[in-house]
Amino acid sequence: MSLLNGKIALVTGAGDGIGRGIALAFAREGADVAVCARRVENVRETARLVEALGRKGHWGAFDICDESEIAKFCAETEQKLGPVSVLVNNAAVMPVVDVEDMSVEQFDECVGAKFKSAVFMSKHCIAQMRRAGGGSIIHMASVTGNVGFAKHAVYGACNSALIGLARGQAMELAPLNIRVNSVSPGTVDSPMLTRYIADCGEDPVALRASFDANHPRGKVASIDEVANVFVFLASDLSANITAQDLRCDGGFSFKGGQAAV
Numbered sequence: 008m009s010l011l012n013g014k015i016a017l018v019t020g021a022g023d024g025i026g027r028g029i030a031l032a033f034a035r036e037g038a039d040v041a042v043c044a045r046r047v048e049n050v051r052e053t054a055r056l057v058e059a060l061g062r063k064g065h066w067g068a069f070d071i072c073d074e075s076e077i078a079k080f081c082a083e084t085e086q087k088l089g090p091v092s093v094l095v096n097n098a099a100v101m102p103v104v105d106v107e108d109m110s111v112e113q114f115d116e117c118v119g120a121k122f123k124s125a126v127f128m129s130k131h132c133i134a135q136m137r138r139a140g141g142g143s144i145i146h147m148a149s150v151t152g153n154v155g156f157a158k159h160a161v162y163g164a165c166n167s168a169l170i171g172l173a174r175g176q177a178m179e180l181a182p183l184n185i186r187v188n189s190v191s192p193g194t195v196d197s198p199m200l201t202r203y204i205a206d207c208g209e210d211p212v213a214l215r216a217s218f219d220a221n222h223p224r225g226k227v228a229s230i231d232e233v234a235n236v237f238v239f240l241a242s243d244l245s246a247n248i249t250a251q252d253l254r255c256d257g258g259f260s261f262k263g264g265q266a267a268v
Contacts, residue, residue, distance in 0.1 A: 009037030010242040015089045015139070017041045017081070019071060019128060020098035020120075022049030024197040025147070028230035029095055029237045031056055036238055038093065039063035041084040043071070063088055071098045072119035074127045081131040090135035092142040093241040096125035096169070099147065101199070103158045103206070114161060121165035125172060133180065141184030145240050146173050148189040150256045166191070170252045177250035186249035188240050193256030194218045194227040223258040 016033045020026040022044030030040045034057045042057070044050040047068040057064035065087045069076040084091060100120040102113040125146050136142030151159050152166025169189050176187040194200060200218070204211050219226045236255045239245050254260055 009035075010238060010244065011093070012037035014038040014092045014241065015041070015084070016093035016095065016241065017043075017084055017091045017128070017132065018095040018097055019043050019124060020147075021053050022046050023053075024199055025192075025195055025230050025233055026095075026097040027053045027056070028234040029097065031060065032231070032234035032238050033093070033241065034060040034062040034064075036242070037062070038241070039088045041065040041067075041080070041088060041091070043067040043069065043080055044098070045070070071124040071128075074131075077124070077127050078131050081128070081135065085135050090139040091132045092136055092139040094128060094132045094136075094142070094144045095147065095237060095241075096128055096145070097147040098124050099162075099199075101159070101162045101203075103203070105158055106160050109161060117161055118165055121162070122168050122172075125169055129176060133183070133185065136180075136185050137183055142186075143241050143245075144173070144176065144180075144185065144187040145237055146170075146187075146189040148173075148191040148252060150191050150193045150254070150260050153191055153252075153254065153260045173252065174250045181249065186240075186245070188245075188249060189252045190233070190236050190240070191252055191254045191256060191260070192228055192233045193222060193259035195233055196227050196229055200227070221259060221262065222256075223262050226257075228255065228257060 016038045018030045021030045021042035030042050033040050039062050040057045042053045050066045054064035054066035067080040098120050100116045146169040148166040148169045151163035173187045173189040
């Protein structure tokens, strides 16, 4: 029996990378999956891949900071797939900039995509989870929410906020049989990492080696290794786990250090 049979999942920021990996991992375990992101081509392809695994898919491309768009997409998901029982708030924008140099636009984009969207996606899925008899909300946080990094202060603060949000929501929603947790990966071998390395303007081979070396096992996580944690938290195997932050970081937050050439 698959771990997520009968569940309806919604994954934000699922156009590529970890979000797509989570959506496909859910589909492989028997869930029908709704996905959203900004780029039509990317998120439509994720939905196609979900359906190729024999599950129902639904997709939407919109501004994740717009509550009206969030409400519309959540309602469409229930109409097409059924009431959501698993919500993964994975959308993110990661500005790499000192606070001293941060613009209002960069701040608003980061906080909106990372934190505001998680609050309002939760708001519009909770009633559906009540109708489904319970559910699991999982916020994608980050090691940056546990350990400070130069040029990532605001992004890290948003991840710390998600960890706190999960704990408060867990207390609010426990009577409804809704669990809420966060996951804090370290560095992941993903398109975001590839883009980050390219934008740094440093030696890409040396910088990637630096990321690997900063993880105790000598390599960054794969997308599947992170997605598997979300499958666990979405499934009944984690029925007694709520208000927790699972550090899926290969020990990075205990070792410390920041990648540099």
